[in-house]
Each structure stands twice: as C-alpha cells, then as structure tokens.
Amino acid sequence: MGEIKSTLDLVLEKTRNLTLSNEEKLSLAREKLAKRVQGLCNRYLDNFLPMSHLKNEMAKIASNDRELAYNFLKKHLLAHFDLDSDNSLILSALSEVAAYDINLMTNLQKEYQSEKENTKKAFTEKVFLALQERGVSGPAVVANLNNIPEWDQFLKSLRKRYQERLKTIEND
Missing domain, CATH: 1.10.287 (Helix Hairpins)
Incomplete structure (x- = not known):
C-alpha cells in the first residue's frame, strides 16, 4: 500500500524546484526593511524606544540599505505629523536621526x-x-x-x- 503524505509534504514536493527571481528577492528585502523601520518608528513614538536606541538601531542597518531605511523613517515620521498635536518626538527624530530640516x-x-x-x-x-x-x-x-x-x-x-x-x- 502507498505511503500517506501530509499536506506539508505534498506542498514541499510540488514547490521544490521553485525559486524567487532577483526582483522578488529585492522586493521581499525592501518590505522586510520597511516593516523593521516602521516597527522602530512606532516603538519610538509610543515612548518604548528612546532616541539613542533609535539612532543605534538605524546605524545597525546594512550600509547598502541605510539610505532606503532613512527614507522609510522619514516617511513614517511625516505620516504621523499632526498640525493639532504635539509633534516634538517626531520633529526631534526627523532632525537628529534622519537629518531632515x-x-x-x-x-x-x-x-x-x-x-x-x-x-x-x-x-x-x-x-x-x-x-x-x-x-x-x-x-x-x-x-x-x-x-x-x-x-x-x-x-x-x-x-x-x-x-x-x-x-x-x-x-x-
């Protein structure tokens, strides 16, 4: 009698020869970086991460991704800017971490x-x-x-x- 295979075994068997293209790999890496920076930004804005740690975490990002990471940081911080609110955390991170005027x-x-x-x-x-x-x-x-x-x-x-x-x- 034949062997009974799990769903996982069947999926792995069918996808064994599939690989990601370079574009897909870059897209996934970019998404991962965006989520990482967004998480850092959210923790900073929620006062769970001090400015010094935000700077350190941003500095730890690989040099070839750093410019993109700072652009993501600016984008996330600017998205939280509210004219009716106190924006001191946002403004200080923009100027000190992202070097934004x-x-x-x-x-x-x-x-x-x-x-x-x-x-x-x-x-x-x-x-x-x-x-x-x-x-x-x-x-x-x-x-x-x-x-x-x-x-x-x-x-x-x-x-x-x-x-x-x-x-x-x-x-x-």
Whole structure:
C-alpha cells in the first residue's frame, strides 16, 4: 500500500524546484526593511524606544540599505505629523536621526496654530455678543464653538489648506 503524505509534504514536493527571481528577492528585502523601520518608528513614538536606541538601531542597518531605511523613517515620521498635536518626538527624530530640516514644518505648525487661535477668539467674541443680545452674560458663560457650523467649516478648510502645504513640504 502507498505511503500517506501530509499536506506539508505534498506542498514541499510540488514547490521544490521553485525559486524567487532577483526582483522578488529585492522586493521581499525592501518590505522586510520597511516593516523593521516602521516597527522602530512606532516603538519610538509610543515612548518604548528612546532616541539613542533609535539612532543605534538605524546605524545597525546594512550600509547598502541605510539610505532606503532613512527614507522609510522619514516617511513614517511625516505620516504621523499632526498640525493639532504635539509633534516634538517626531520633529526631534526627523532632525537628529534622519537629518531632515524641520524649520519649514515648525513654522507651518506655528502659523496654523496662530491662525486657528486668532479665528477662535473672533468666533468666541461673536458668540458672547450674540448671547448678550439675548440677555445671557456673566463670568460663568462659556462659548461652545463645537455647536457652530461655521466654526466646523472653518476648521475643515483650515486643516485642508495646511495639509496641502504640509504635503508640498514633505515632497521637497
């Protein structure tokens, strides 16, 4: 009677003579490098990996892959950049590890925050004036901008405008 083979044995038998082309090998190596750098980046951004370890891990990457690895690092860090958040970890890694000029990004974020705050003050004053006209005033009155559709529209257009500018900075 014949031998009973496992599924693994059958698969190995059928694929014994298959090999990867050089392009496939390069593609797999590139994917592996991208995942490694993304993992380092995520651990750094989650405060599980200090800057010094990030630098060391990036320096350990083979010299022929290092430029690509730094490009992956820049890409992952820039993808996490948020105009409404504290980006100090991202900016310090970009400048210290990836040797990226962050001046344009910091200036853009300051400009965004300034425009947002100035417009917020104007909207708040407008709300207080409308409330005073209705007879509502006093130190306990707080303007709730989240209920104003114009404020939401302004924020959406502001974010869109600055995100477009951020994309042009990233692509340069």
